[in-house]
Amino acid sequence: xxxxxxxxxxxxxxxxxxxxxxxxxxxxxxxxxxxxxxxxxxxxxxxxxxxxxxxxxxxxxxxxxxxxxxxxxxxxxxxxxxxxxxxxxxxxxxxxxxxx
Amino acid sequence: xxxxxxxxxxxxxxxxxxxxxxxxxxxxxxxxxxxxxxxxxxxxxxxxxxxxxxxxxxxxxxxxxxxxxxxxxxxxxxxxxxxxxxxxxxxxxxxxxxxxxxxxxxxxxxxxxxxxxxxxxxxxxxxxxxxxxxxxxxxxxxxxxxxxxxxxxxxxxxxxxxxxxxxxxxxxxxxxxxxxxxxxxxxxxxxxxxxxxxxxxxxxxxxxxxxxxxxxxxxxxxxxxxxxxxxxxxxxxxxxxxxxxxxxxxxxxxxxxxxxxxxxxxxxxxxxxxxxxxxxxxxxxxxxxxxxxxxxxxxxxxxxxxxxxxxxxxxxxxxxxxxxxx
Numbered sequence: 001x002x003x004x005x006x007x008x009x010x011x012x013x014x015x016x017x018x019x020x021x022x023x024x025x026x027x028x029x030x031x032x033x034x035x036x037x038x039x040x041x042x043x044x045x046x047x048x049x050x051x052x053x054x055x056x057x058x059x060x061x062x063x064x065x066x067x068x069x070x071x072x073x074x075x076x077x078x079x080x081x082x083x084x085x086x087x088x089x090x091x092x093x094x095x096x097x098x099x100x
Numbered sequence: 101x102x103x104x105x106x107x108x109x110x111x112x113x114x115x116x117x118x119x120x121x122x123x124x125x126x127x128x129x130x131x132x133x134x135x136x137x138x139x140x141x142x143x144x145x146x147x148x149x150x151x152x153x154x155x156x157x158x159x160x161x162x163x164x165x166x167x168x169x170x171x172x173x174x175x176x177x178x179x180x181x182x183x184x185x186x187x188x189x190x191x192x193x194x195x196x197x198x199x200x201x202x203x204x205x206x207x208x209x210x211x212x213x214x215x216x217x218x219x220x221x222x223x224x225x226x227x228x229x230x231x232x233x234x235x236x237x238x239x240x241x242x243x244x245x246x247x248x249x250x251x252x253x254x255x256x257x258x259x260x261x262x263x264x265x266x267x268x269x270x271x272x273x274x275x276x277x278x279x280x281x282x283x284x285x286x287x288x289x290x291x292x293x294x295x296x297x298x299x300x301x302x303x304x305x306x307x308x309x310x311x312x313x314x315x316x317x318x319x320x321x322x323x324x325x326x327x328x329x330x331x332x333x334x335x336x337x338x339x340x341x342x343x344x345x346x347x348x349x350x351x352x353x354x355x356x357x358x359x360x361x362x363x364x365x366x367x368x369x370x371x372x373x374x375x376x377x378x379x380x381x382x383x384x385x386x387x388x389x390x391x392x393x394x395x396x397x398x399x400x401x402x403x404x405x406x407x408x409x410x411x412x413x414x415x416x417x418x419x420x421x422x423x424x425x426x
Binding site: 036071074075088094 | 336337338340341342343344345346348349350372379380381382404408409411412415416418419420423
């Protein structure tokens with residue numbers, strides 16, 4: 001749900017579209033999405049967890065939490081909770097991702 | 101889903117003239133028109149609505165809430181009246197936006213508005229540029245550049261009023277900003293109305309046909325178009341994490357991203373298509389448009405270095421590849 005629009009059951013986010021209707025494939029894809037997002041979020045001392053297969057819980061190291069519905073909502077929330085710009089072009093982030 | 105095409109172009113480019121010409125085509129008889137300059141043209145048997153420039157931007161930075169109130173209201177009314185039989189049935193809608201409007205808020209409204217998104221699908225963005233003034237408008241007015249960058253079709257008008265050198269310079273400038281949109285010259289050739297108003301993003305057609313793989317020539321200003329190609333299938337999860345993050349931080353400067361992707365684990369290619377913060381649902385194409393099976397992504401960006409974007413996407417894909425291998 002978009003908290004501001006108050007609209008339940010928003011449209012499927014575009015990032016969810018590739019796996020198709022196969023629910024096992026969608027679950028696997030969700031797990032991989034969470035794992036990859038966590039590699040990036042570690043840069044900002046945050047983590048993401050799947051929440052009942054229907055949303056994600058974003059948490060900071062200091063215990064702040066926010067539920068997000070899709071990847072589209074994740075990054076604005078991550079910037080809000082961390083107070084930092086989450087920039088995928090940031091050389092420091094890229095160096096971290098490339099190092100492993 | 102009723103396709104909604106957006107007709108845009110700077111002041112005086114010839115939008116209304118083009119619209120009149122298109123609506124005279126019998127193939128487009130069942131077209132409803134939303135126009136913002138009421139009464140400017142007598143579209144007697146067509147439907148005429150008035151839209152204001154008002155944009156409702158909620159405080160949150162939540163981009164799904166970028167809704168142009170009056171546009172949404174006008175479209176909802178139109179759909180409702182069609183359902184009730186108050187207006188003749190129509191198969192498509194064309195919105196003629198004001199010359200000063202950035203196309204993005206209108207597109208965003210179609211996608212985000214809770215009622216509309218179930219009834220309409222964003223169609224093509226048709227951008228009109230006039231030969232005598234087009235190059236000067238691009239140089240002086242950022243919104244003109246954004247209109248060209250967002251285009252699925254470019255229509256150059258009034259070439260009969262400009263000398264050959266002026267027209268040639270304009271065509272170069274247009275190609276530099278938007279290398280992939282088919283370009284039509286309205287004064288010299290019959291216009292295929294159906295081709296102009298088709299729906300590239302949702303139709304699943306191979307709009308990527310124009311083989312654009314080289315960087316565009318340098319254009320005055322900080323707009324650049326470039327293509328990235330990838331020899332191995334892309335990881336969809338990594339692409340999604342990366343592009344959502346990129347658009348959240350730099351969406352205003354990603355004027356356009358579109359591509360045809362070989363996705364790991366999928367046999368058919370996937371077409372992606374975005375304008376600024378807005379990404380259309382990806383379309384599974386039935387087949388590749390040509391023999392080239394590599395993923396191709398075209399970006400039109402403002403003030404963002406190509407090298408940084410490429411490095412970033414490859415870094416995200418690299419992490420995903422490692423995780424898959426582990």
